[in-house]
Amino acid sequence: MAAVEDRPRILYSDSGPEPPYPLRMEGVVISGFGRGSKELGIPTANLPVDAVATPWIATAKSGVYFGYASVALPSSHPDRQDDAAGANEPRHRSNPRAPADAPPSSHPPPPRTTITSVSTSSETFPSLSSPSSLTSQEAPNPTAATLQKKHWQIYPMVMSIGYNPFYKNSVRSAEVHILHKFGADFYDAPMRLLILGFVREERDYASLDALVADINVDCDVARQSLARPAWTPREGTADGSRGEFDGSWLVRDE
Numbered sequence: 001m002a003a004v005e006d007r008p009r010i011l012y013s014d015s016g017p018e019p020p021y022p023l024r025m026e027g028v029v030i031s032g033f034g035r036g037s038k039e040l041g042i043p044t045a046n047l048p049v050d051a052v053a054t055p056w057i058a059t060a061k062s063g064v065y066f067g068y069a070s071v072a073l074p075s076s077h078p079d080r081q082d083d084a085a086g087a088n089e090p091r092h093r094s095n096p097r098a099p100a101d102a103p104p105s106s107h108p109p110p111p112r113t114t115i116t117s118v119s120t121s122s123e124t125f126p127s128l129s130s131p132s133s134l135t136s137q138e139a140p141n142p143t144a145a146t147l148q149k150k151h152w153q154i155y156p157m158v159m160s161i162g163y164n165p166f167y168k169n170s171v172r173s174a175e176v177h178i179l180h181k182f183g184a185d186f187y188d189a190p191m192r193l194l195i196l197g198f199v200r201e202e203r204d205y206a207s208l209d210a211l212v213a214d215i216n217v218d219c220d221v222a223r224q225s226l227a228r229p230a231w232t233p234r235e236g237t238a239d240g241s242r243g244e245f246d247g248s249w250l251v252r253d254e
């Protein structure tokens with residue numbers, strides 16, 4: 001593996017994701033191993049690794065991937081963007097991923113969409129267990145289900161799928177670090193992932209600092225690779241970027 005400073009920051013061609021990507025994964029956010037990755041500045045939202053719901057994961061190479069996460073935050077969450085709250089106005093600058101000193105773009109920014117496949121139901125976030133695991137008594141009422149739309153917000157993300165050799169886990173985990181600073185946790189929130197590429201294999205490290213340094217480069221790689229138009233969803237991210245990539249699955253109703 002290249003030294004941190006030698007790792008390329010942009011992966012794949014500018015023309016967009018290549019097969020077998022995009023890969024999809026979804027579930028509700030569960031607790032991880034509680035190692036306090038927040039203290040490291042790298043909180044990770046875990047999804048259950050379930051080869052029934054996510055068949056490709058059984059044979060997926062362990063390692064670091066990048067793409068987009070869509071999270072249905074409850075209405076009480078401080079990062080929830082509601083139309084009524086002026087969510088279509090960028091908060092800071094037109095492209096939050098551009099360096100602060102970047103020259104102004106010659107193209108005006110597109111209006112930001114708050115992705116309002118709004119879900120009202122799920123303020124209590126009932127489990128998204130696979131339909132096959134539901135008994136007829138537990139099956140959701142279809143009338144209620146059609147009325148219940150989720151309020152998805154899209155964010156760039158970087159994630160690890162594997163055994164975390166630094167910690168020598170015995171079970172495989174899927175952990176997503178979203179490239180956004182949230183004002184509160186969102187355990188139990190429904191989350192969808194569109195994985196667009198592979199970054200690197202997972203490694204053991206001589207120190208925690210070395211692990212954190214490599215993860216910070218992974219974040220840079222994801223940020224820079226995803227900022228290209230063919231890698232940015234048409235549907236718009238919560239931070240106001242909009243591009244050409246079809247991210248409709250991330251926001252569509254069940």
Ligand SMILES: Cc1cc2nc3c(=O)[nH]c(=O)nc-3n(C[C@H](O)[C@H](O)[C@H](O)COP(=O)(O)O)c2cc1C
Nearest residue numbers: 032033034035036037160164165166177202203218
């Ligand atoms: C982008 C990213 C890359 C990671 N790469 C590695 C790795 O190469 N080796 C490893 O042991 N763990 C890796 N991890 C997992 C961290 O060790 C993990 O987030 C940490 O164990 C915190 O776990 P927690 O969920 O219990 O807080 C990575 C995590 C992320 C988000």
Ligand SMILES: Nc1ncnc2c1ncn2[C@@H]1O[C@H](COP(=O)(O)OP(=O)(O)O)[C@@H](O)[C@H]1O
Nearest residue numbers: 031032033034037038043044045178185186187
């Ligand atoms: N940027 C972020 N990316 C992912 N999760 C975040 C982020 N900010 C806050 N969180 C919250 O932090 C939780 C993970 O915290 P963490 O310290 O990694 O604990 P654990 O992995 O043991 O659950 C996530 O489930 C989510 O609710």
